[in-house]
Amino acid sequence: MSSQHHDHHGHHGDPLHGHTHGDAPGVHYSLKDYTTGFILAVILTVIPFWLVMGNVLDPSTTKYVILGFAGVQLIVHMVYFLHMNSKSEGGWNMMALLLTIVLLVIVLSGSIWVMHHMNANMMPGMGDAAAVTGHGNHDMQ
Secondary structure (H helix, E strand, O other), rough: OOHEEEHHHHOOOOOOOOOOOOOOOOOOOHHHHHHHHHHHHHHHHHHHHHHHOOOOHHHHHHHHHHHHHHHHHHHHHHHHHHOOOOOOOHHHHHEEEEEHHHHHHHHHHHHHOOOHHHHHHHOHHHHHHHHHHOOOOOHHH
């Protein structure tokens, strides 16, 4: 009976399994991980702030650099603070994230496209008529 008891505990503590009973595989976060994430987040915030306040780059270039830093910071937050990776929840967290990103891109790009072309699609010719006549009712003259 003691051999069965020993085998039972030996199976769960076996280094070949990579985890002990009750632990989720691959999910071990420490203060070092949180500190690394915090330091990266601070750096990724301070650099764009410095770029804007110091007028280091051309404003049109600065926009895209800040968007790049924002994207990297988003990834840092997801990995270090939300603990999202391809192994968490059997990969379903990552699949849900990818679906959310696809839907967000569709909605945002569609909204931007509609707003950008709204004047031309809804009221053609009205944009310059108001500037010429001083009022919008150019057909009623």
